[in-house]
Amino acid sequence: MSVHFRLITLSAVIFTCFNLLAQLQVEVKDGAVAEYNMAVSPLAVLDGADAAKASEISSAVEKVLDITGYFKILDKKSFLEKPETAFKAVNFKAWLDVGANGLIKGTIKGKDEVELELAFFDVAKGKTLIQKKYSSKAALAKKSAYRFAAEVIKLLTGEEMNFMFSKIAFVEKTGEKYSLVVTNFDGSGRKELYSTSKTILLPEWSADGSKIFFTSHEKNNPNLYSYDMKSSQIKTVSAYEGLNVSASAYPDNKTIALCLSKDGNSEIYSLDTTTGELKRLTVNAEIDAAPSVSPNGKEIVFVSGRSGNPQIYKMSLEDLNKVERLTEQGNYNQDPEYSPDGTKVAFSGRDEKYQFDLFIIDLSSRQISRITQNQGKNESPTFSPDSKVIGFSSNRSGKSRLFLSNISGTRQIAVYSGQGEVLMPSWSPAETN
Amino acid sequence: MKQFFNFCAVAVFIFTVLCSCAGNPPKDERELAEKAFADAEIGKDCDREDYLAAEELLRQAREEINNKNYDKAKELFNAVKEKSDAIAKYYREHPDECMKKDNGNANGEDDGTIKEENVDSTDAADPSVDPKNPDMDFQVVHFEYNQYTVLEEDLPKIDLMAQWMMNFPERVVRIEGHADERGSNDYNLSLGEKRALEVKNKLIQAGIDGERIKIVSYGEELPVDPASNEEAWFKNRRAEFKREN
Structure with missing residues (x-):
């Protein structure tokens, strides 16, 4: 499975991105509409965490990725694997079947003090590319999710976004x-x-x-x-x-x-x-x-x-x-x-x-x-x-x-x-x- | 009468068959009458009946000219002059009384009688457009898209405002410039400003002190018609006169 990006012009940034994506094969087709299919799994809600907060965070990640235009965000309804599945136990075949190139999973713990753990996987290779743990007051949890999304974007495109x-x-x-x-x-x-x-x-x-x-x-x-x-x-x-x-x-x-x-x-x-x-x-x-x-x-x-x-x-x-x-x-x-x-x-x-x-x-x-x-x-x-x-x-x-x-x-x-x-x-x- | 008719018939004038004319058109009498009538306008609200009567006589006189009844016309012009002089004389002798009557007496029922030579082509008897009326309706002038030159047909409205400002020298006016919704808000603020300024300059050219004219642009913010079509845009591209004091 190759990773496609829609790119209008070839730029130095894109070549940098080739290097950064040693593990991902970027296929550049001039003017072709091809997107990177991203599955953002709902968060696993643990230890009295707020379910509304959890969904706010996963939609925040989706929205950030979506607006860059580099990703197609897959519909959650099609997902086969439960959010509670541990990072180590991900069934990549189930994500390949829904067409995902990449997968973002996470857990949220606690109500006022929130611990947020997020991971980004290359589905075809069955590999973890980023895994991060953020601890903060609940009000800042969304910001943590933004940081994570910015890292995913950086890794895949080479672009620093804030x-x-x-x-x-x-x-x-x-x-x-x-x-x-x-x-x-x-x-x-x-x-x-x-x-x-x-x-x-x-x-x-x-x-x-x-x-x-x-x-x-x-x-x-x-x-x-x-x-x-x-x-x-x-x-x-x-x-x-x-x-x-x-x-x-x-x-x-x-x-x-x-x-x-x-x-x-x-x-x-x-x-x-x-x-x-x-x-x-x-x-x-x-x-x-x-x-x-x-x-x-x-x-x-x-x-x-x-x-x-x-x-x-x-x-x-x-x-x-x-x-x-x-x-x-x-x-x-x-x-x-x-x-x-x-x-x-x-x-x-x-x-x-x-x-x-x-x-x-x-x-x-x-x-x-x-x-x-x-x-x-x-x-x-x-x-x-x-x-x-x-x-x-x-x-x-x-x-x-x-x-x-x-x-x-x-x-x-x-x-x-x-x-x-x-x-x-x-x-x-x-x-x- | 007969020999006159014969004389007319042999003449090489183009006026031929139906002509029952008597001599030449009474040019001098007509000029005197029209001037006197114009002068009498100032007192029209003071002596309204006589003014309307003079107006009617003038109309008849002009009609008689068209019918080549020059004797009759001459008689009528003389009557117009006599009546008009009397009105003007009364106004000069009782200006205070006439000013007071300005409001109460005026009405707009006598449309369509005589078109005066005023360039503004508005019905001078209508108090809403009477520059002597302190409560005269303030005017709105319009512009073409992206232009700040006042539409030709709206120029008389500026003249009317200038006359009003001459009549009420203590008044200060505000000109509000507006644009239609098309284009950016900031450019439209500049366009509204240009439009208001253009109108201000026209008033200054007409002899009004610039100190008495404030301008303000609202850009596209205050449309009179919120629709998005040519008709609405036309209405919204405007400069409005407002009372400042």
């Missing part, structure tokens, strides 16, 4: 009410930070994840505020007459790029939030908006109407005359977002069918790949901190919801099912708690 340890902020609009909401990456653990009948717009995390910037018409002008995750305090960051929107953090954790219209037109500025020092970055009679700062703080990408319709541009912050247009196709490209690894820019563009879809520009090859197609309006792309997953809002199933997609767009799932419409998601930096 999206599972991060959060997503977004605006939830329920009727006339706007709420600033934060959830875990998978839409769980909803926390409402602030709500108002005035607007809440364009939330964006500070570089260290300690604050969320957002715009509100609370004072009848779109002013920029910050919400402090620790103290829950809201402070005014920028309140010039006109627009104070689209904050994007510099890596120095004090400067932001933002869009102001105080000089009579939408222009991009940098603002030192500690001193209030403002520097104008764009000078153009047309709209310049929606800046996204590169992870090294040396460039921004932004939208400009300077060519007659909105297109994505890149500008050097060291030489403001160095401006380069990144999008040539289509006449309505917006919402650019720099990937945290600095190699890509995601944006939303209107396609030939007048639908808004998501695209990614590879900054070195300038190739543009498409993430969504024929699935309603897809907007506000935001990268996970490892640049492996894209969060966005889509109204493909009626109201606007939070979706996650892997980078190639082959796997897309809705992850939050709150009452309202999910708008303008923003992914946190890694590890915010």
Whole structure:
């Protein structure tokens, strides 16, 4: 039994992965849809452990693997072997019969203090590849499971992923009410930070994840505020007459790029939030908006109407005359977002069918790949901190919801099912708690 | 009458068979009457019956011109001028009384009588679009997709707002710019801002002090019609005038 991965292009990462997978044979077929079938057995519930916790943990592992797009998660109903079977007594034939390439099994013990033991097996070879024991308070058990899933992904693909340890902020609009909401990456653990009948717009995390910037018409002008995750305090960051929107953090954790219209037109500025020092970055009679700062703080990408319709541009912050247009196709490209690894820019563009879809520009090859197609309006792309997953809002199933997609767009799932419409998601930096 | 008729018949004018004309159209009388009537507008709510009567006479006079009854037309134009002058005179002598009557007297029942030469083509007698009415309806202007140039047919609405602001110099207005749902929220905020600013600039060009005009963009956040179709999008791409004080 060979292990198949769907890979769009051969990259150095994949060759690394050949080496890492000495025991697994990776067959790369250009463009072929072939997935790694993963069986995630329900956990064996021992010593008064909570059954609900157990199933929460196994679904968490499934969800993490699923969203990478590298795995096909097998249906538990087809499984022949009981969860209680010991790691040493696994009947690999029974897992081969359900089509599994890999198997994840585990046990959970204890209610408040939880001991979680997880193992990953190569089914064809009948071999244990990873086995780990985690002890923690019950609340952290899910995080332990995420660590395990990240190890499985690393082993099979060579890719370091940490999206599972991060959060997503977004605006939830329920009727006339706007709420600033934060959830875990998978839409769980909803926390409402602030709500108002005035607007809440364009939330964006500070570089260290300690604050969320957002715009509100609370004072009848779109002013920029910050919400402090620790103290829950809201402070005014920028309140010039006109627009104070689209904050994007510099890596120095004090400067932001933002869009102001105080000089009579939408222009991009940098603002030192500690001193209030403002520097104008764009000078153009047309709209310049929606800046996204590169992870090294040396460039921004932004939208400009300077060519007659909105297109994505890149500008050097060291030489403001160095401006380069990144999008040539289509006449309505917006919402650019720099990937945290600095190699890509995601944006939303209107396609030939007048639908808004998501695209990614590879900054070195300038190739543009498409993430969504024929699935309603897809907007506000935001990268996970490892640049492996894209969060966005889509109204493909009626109201606007939070979706996650892997980078190639082959796997897309809705992850939050709150009452309202999910708008303008923003992914946190890694590890915010 | 007969010899006039004969004279007309032999002339090389294109007006031929049914013409019962008498001499030339009363050009001077018409000009004087129309000017006087336009001047009388200011007092129309003060002396409404006379104003409507003058309006009717003017209409008849124009009709008589069309029928080539120039003598009759001349007579009517003179009557229009006389009535209109009286209305204007009364207004000049009793401005306070006339201002007070502005609200109570006005009604919208006299549609479809005479189209004035005002560019705004709105019915001046309708208080909802009367720039002398302090409670005049505030206007909404529309835009094409991704554009911030006001649609041509909505320009008179800005003129109307400018007139209103001239009439009520202590008032400050707010222009709210909006976009339709298509496109990103941040770009649409900029687009709404551009639209509001465009309208503000038009008011400034019309002589209004920029200090009296606030602008705010709501982007795509406050649609008037939440549907996702051309009709709704058209309605939502707009700039709305609001009272600031």
